[in-house]
Amino acid sequence: MKLTIERAALLKALGHVQAVVERRNTIPILSNVLITAGSNGASFAATDLDIEIQESAAAHVDREGMATAPAHTLYEIARKLPEGADVTLELDGDDPRLSLKAGRSSFSLPSLPPGDFPMMPAEDLQHSFALETDALARLIDKTRFAISTEETRYYLNGIHLHAADEKGRKTLRAVATDGHRLALSECDLPDGAAGMPAVIVPRKTVQEARRLLEDADDDVQISVSDGKIRFGFGRAVLTSKLIDGSFPDYERVIPRGNEKLMSVDNKRFAEAVDRVATISIEKSRSVKLSLDDGTLTLAVNNPESGQATEEVPVDSKETGFAIGFNARYILDVAGQIEGDEARLHFADPASPTLVTDSGDADSLYVLMPLRV
Known part of the structure; x- marks a missing residue:
């Protein structure tokens, strides 16, 4: 040669x-x-x-x-x-x-x-479709932070990719969860993806696909079977095995009736959470959110490091409501919000909270509360 x-x-x-x-x-x-x-x-x-x-x-x-x-x-x-x-x-x-x-x-x-050299055996990838590079990058970026790193729950170690049909709109949906938070993002269903199987794309494959997207110019060609997925990025082709497992019924986790609403400036909210979390206990990183008369009070009480509070003005009619979250999880979600405002939909201090984005109707997030 x-x-x-x-x-x-x-x-x-x-x-x-x-x-x-x-x-x-x-x-x-x-x-x-x-x-x-x-x-x-x-x-x-x-x-x-x-x-x-x-x-x-x-x-x-x-x-x-x-x-x-x-x-x-x-x-x-x-x-x-x-x-x-x-x-x-x-x-x-x-x-x-x-x-x-x-x-x-x-x-x-x-x-x-x-x-x-071990070449991956050829497999009939029955379902093929093209997806815009921006659309695939968005599906990955909006969800990958919630992929679990707990190897014992291997079926959560990737992004669940499948075709969905909700209220007459057909979409390609990406979902990831680690049991503490959930991220969902979707785009219009591409031609050819309607009959694709629901698959779990491994974390490493997601990372490599996102990296290859940086140099991709044309649409990404995606082919899927029950056991493998292939991404075509022009001259580069990534083929991967899929996670052989059943993704949990995530629909049951997404709150549908949370009526307590709080709208807050996302940038201001994230900066305040980051400040007070400086003295939080490293393991739980817990921060308490208290709503009262249009003011959100963020509080951290750490017996070893001290106390911290900060007030943030919000748009909310709730009074006397308090709930706790892991600060890192809040910041991860806040980092995905495109609009000026983050909208938190609460039910009670022990129930999951739904987070929506004022600038992105195709993505949502769920946070599990902590006891504080």
Whole structure:
């Protein structure tokens, strides 16, 4: 195998694929990137057995073939090469090492047999549709903060993606929850997505898809089956296994009859929560919200660190109502609010609170209260 590729194209491709490679691997080949030189140029692939990313790049191919090389090392070399350099990658059949040359720089890297590289088996992905990059980025950004990190509840370790039909509007809906908060966002259902199965996209896949969106220009091509999902970002293709589990009936968690309403300037609210939470107990980060005559009082009482209170003017008719929340969860939700106002819909101090966005009717959030 022998090919010559521009440093910028090599760096971009390696930057995309090497991100899925774990720093520590018990299987040596999983630390490598697979390089393929063919009639259409070069392609690069990496996998952790659950996720696979492939990216093609323009290259001048002198000799077709395949090779593997340590993914992170190859990426670091490409990153440190001078801009505009032409990089030659060559693997001679008699030499088990990959040669890399650029200008006066020369490297020799260990190479494992390409036949050992585990390609993700092909699967019939029955449902395919195109989604605008902005729409997919929004679905991810509005929900991923609520993905659970508790491995024992593995079915919560991702975003639940499915087609929904509520009040005659068909949508593609993304939901995430960790049991303490829930985030939901949706967009109009794309053509071809109507019959798609409800799936749970793993956290790492969500992170990699969001990263690849940064360089995507056209619509994202999404294909789904019961066991896998594939995202096409132009030259880059991400294929991932799905979480094999049942996502909980989240509809039952979303409050429908919370009649106590409070509208508050979101920026001012978030800054006040952040200030008083400075002395909260690190484990629970609890903050008490008290409503009285159009004033919200935020209070933290920590026997070790002291006390803090701050008042924020709000639009609310409630008097004598108090409820507690984890400050970090409030700030996470506040960070997703697009409009000037956050609207909190309360029922009672022990029931879930619904949070809506004055600037985004397609997203909502649920916060579970704390005892304070």
